[in-house]
Amino acid sequence: MEKLQGRLKRLQHEKRRRDAWLTVEIARHRDRPRTRDYIATLIDGFEELKGDRLRADDPAIVGGIGWFGDRAVLVVGHQKGRTLDEQTVHNFGMARPEGYRKAQRLFSLAERHALPVLTFVDTPGAYPGVAAEEGGQARAIAETMLKMARLTVPVVATVIGEGGSGGALALAVADRVLMQENATYSVISPEGCAAILWRDAAFAPQAAEALHPTASQLYELGVVEKVVEEPRGGAHNNPEAAAAKVGEAIGAALAELDQVEPETRRARRRERFRRLGVWAEPDAGGTVLSAIPDMRP
Amino acid sequence: MSVTVEIERRDSRPAKPEWICPSCKDGARLADVRGNLFVCPYCGFHTRITAGERIRQLADPESFSELWPFVRTLDPLGFTDLEAYPDRVREAQAKTGLAEAIVTGSATIEGNACVLAVMDFGFLGGSMGSVVGEKLWRSAELAAAQDLPLVAVCSSGGARMQEGVLSLMQMAKTSCAVDVVNEAGTPFVAVLVDPCTGGVVASFATLADICIAEPGAKLYFSGPRVIQQTTREALPEGFSTAERNLELGHLDAVVPRKELKTKVGNYLRLLEGGDTPERRDTRRARGRSKRGLAQATADGARAIAALAWRSFVGGSGEAPGPPEEASAREETP
Ligand SMILES: [Zn+2]
Numbered sequence: 001m002e003k004l005q006g007r008l009k010r011l012q013h014e015k016r017r018r019d020a021w022l023t024v025e026i027a028r029h030r031d032r033p034r035t036r037d038y039i040a041t042l043i044d045g046f047e048e049l050k051g052d053r054l055r056a057d058d059p060a061i062v063g064g065i066g067w068f069g070d071r072a073v074l075v076v077g078h079q080k081g082r083t084l085d086e087q088t089v090h091n092f093g094m095a096r097p098e099g100y101r102k103a104q105r106l107f108s109l110a111e112r113h114a115l116p117v118l119t120f121v122d123t124p125g126a127y128p129g130v131a132a133e134e135g136g137q138a139r140a141i142a143e144t145m146l147k148m149a150r151l152t153v154p155v156v157a158t159v160i161g162e163g164g165s166g167g168a169l170a171l172a173v174a175d176r177v178l179m180q181e182n183a184t185y186s187v188i189s190p191e192g193c194a195a196i197l198w199r200d201a202a203f204a205p206q207a208a209e210a211l212h213p214t215a216s217q218l219y220e221l222g223v224v225e226k227v228v229e230e231p232r233g234g235a236h237n238n239p240e241a242a243a244a245k246v247g248e249a250i251g252a253a254l255a256e257l258d259q260v261e262p263e264t265r266r267a268r269r270r271e272r273f274r275r276l277g278v279w280a281e282p283d284a285g286g287t288v289l290s291a292i293p294d295m296r297p
Numbered sequence: 298m299s300v301t302v303e304i305e306r307r308d309s310r311p312a313k314p315e316w317i318c319p320s321c322k323d324g325a326r327l328a329d330v331r332g333n334l335f336v337c338p339y340c341g342f343h344t345r346i347t348a349g350e351r352i353r354q355l356a357d358p359e360s361f362s363e364l365w366p367f368v369r370t371l372d373p374l375g376f377t378d379l380e381a382y383p384d385r386v387r388e389a390q391a392k393t394g395l396a397e398a399i400v401t402g403s404a405t406i407e408g409n410a411c412v413l414a415v416m417d418f419g420f421l422g423g424s425m426g427s428v429v430g431e432k433l434w435r436s437a438e439l440a441a442a443q444d445l446p447l448v449a450v451c452s453s454g455g456a457r458m459q460e461g462v463l464s465l466m467q468m469a470k471t472s473c474a475v476d477v478v479n480e481a482g483t484p485f486v487a488v489l490v491d492p493c494t495g496g497v498v499a500s501f502a503t504l505a506d507i508c509i510a511e512p513g514a515k516l517y518f519s520g521p522r523v524i525q526q527t528t529r530e531a532l533p534e535g536f537s538t539a540e541r542n543l544e545l546g547h548l549d550a551v552v553p554r555k556e557l558k559t560k561v562g563n564y565l566r567l568l569e570g571g572d573t574p575e576r577r578d579t580r581r582a583r584g585r586s587k588r589g590l591a592q593a594t595a596d597g598a599r600a601i602a603a604l605a606w607r608s609f610v611g612g613s614g615e616a617p618g619p620p621e622e623a624s625a626r627e628e629t630p
Contacts, residue, residue: 128519138518139503145472187465197378276466277427278373
C-alpha cells in the first residue's frame, strides 16, 4: 500500500513536470500570436512611433498610439517575430537599452496626454551583449520600472508569451498584470536556472517545474491579477479567439481603473508591488506577521 | 620605489601567511590587512568584505543599530534543486552569522544620521529575495518618514532563483522604494561593490542620486559567461569593471575604500543642503506632499515608524544579531 502511494506521488510529480514543460513550449511556440498580432486585432488605427530620441530605434520593442474601442491608448510591447528573418530583425524580442529608453519616452508621452498604457510582455530577456551592457542596460531597465511606477494614467500589462526576467518586468510595473493561460513569467529561463543550480542545462524541465512559472501558479502567488483563457491547445490554434479574450480582460481592467483617481492609482500601484514577496517576522510573541499577500481586486 | 616595496614585503611576510591576496597571491598578517580595510597592502586589490566589516568601516563607531533583524526567509515555492532551499538558507546563516543577505539599520556616517543598508555577498551570493526586498523597502520608507538619507552598499549575484518570480518582483519593489525616497526629497547614495550584478544593478542600485563604486568592482546586468554563451562576442579589455563603467558614464566616481567614508559623508552633507532655511523648507514641502500621497494609499496609512522600530525594540530570542566577527572572505556564488 505504501509502495503504491509512493508510486502515485512519483507519477503526480512527473505529471507536474510534464505540464510545466509543456507550458514553456507552448509559450515559446513559433506560431504563437505576438504583440503585433494583438495590436492588429485589438487596436484600430495604430500609429507606430519609433525611436528613443537619443540614438536608435530598437525593433525588439514596438510602440505607438491607437484606438482601443473608443479610447485612445498607448501600446508598448516586446516583439519577437515569427519567421527567421523577422526574428533576426526583432532580435528575438530581446531589447537593448535603446528599446527600454524608447518605452520610457513613450510612457512620458502617455502621461502628458492622459492616455492609458497597455503593454504586452513577450521576451526571453534583455539582450545580453557587450554593446547593450556598455550602453547602460542595467539602468535602462531600472529607469523604465521607476518610470512606470510614477505614471498616474492606468497601466495594464499582459504577459502573452515568455515573461523572461528583468527584461520582461521592465514593461510590467502595472496596475493590473494579466497573463495568458499558457504564458510563462519567471526570474530566469529554465535552461539558465538548470545550468546554475543543477550544473546542467539538460535539467531544464526540472527547473521549469521548480520555478513555478505558469499563469495559475503566479495567480496563486498574487503576482498576476487574472489568468486569461486561451483556445484549446494554445493561442496559436485560434489567434482571433485568443485576442478576443485578451481584449475583454484588458477592457475590464481599464473599466475598473477608471473608477480610481490618478494619484491614488499611482499610490496603489506602488502598494501592489510593495506587498509582493513572502517572508516571516516573528514578533516578541513568536507569531508570524506576514505571509502570502492577498491583493486581488 | 619597487625596491622599497620588496623589502617591506619580505620583512612583514610571516612564515605561514594568515592571509593571501586573491589577486597578487602575496601573503600578509591578518591584522595588517584588517588595518588596511582589507585592501591588499601590496597591489591595492579590494577584497570582498562582510556586511559587518563594511558597517565597521563606514558607520561612525557605536552608531549603528540594527533594524528588522527578525525578518525571515520562507520557502514560498517549496524549491528543491540539488539541495532544498531552506537547507541552503540555514547553511548560509551558519556560515555568515547573518539572517539574510542584507543588514539594515540606523547609523551616522561622519556625523550624518542616515538609514544604512548593507548587502553581504557571502550570503547566497548576495542574492535578492523577498527579505532583501522587504528590508530595503522598510529602509526607504523609514528614510522618507524620518527625513533621513538612505545609504545602500550593494553587492549581489542577482535575483534569488529559489524564490522564483517573487524574487524577480523584488526588482520592481525596490524600484518603487526609490520612488518613495525620491518623493520625500531625501538623498539616496549607492555604493556598488564587487560584484554588483543582475537584478540589483538593474533596480535600486543604479537609481540612486549618487552612484559610486569601489576600484575593480565588477558591475553588470548580464555577465561575461551569459554574453559569450548567447552572442559569442569577444569581451573588451576591462569589461564591466568600475573603471570602465566610469568611463562610459554609468558612475559618478570610483572611490577607493580608504576614502569611502569621507566621500559618503561629503555627499550627504551637500545633498542635505547644509542648514540654509530655504533648502530645508523645500525638503519639508516635498515631505508634506509625500505624506499626502501615502495617505491616499488604501491601507498604506499604517504607522510607519511604529512598524519600523517594533522588531528592534521588542526583539529577543534566537535571531542572529549584528555580525560581530568580521573577516575577509573569498566567496563564490
Ligand atoms: Zn595583492
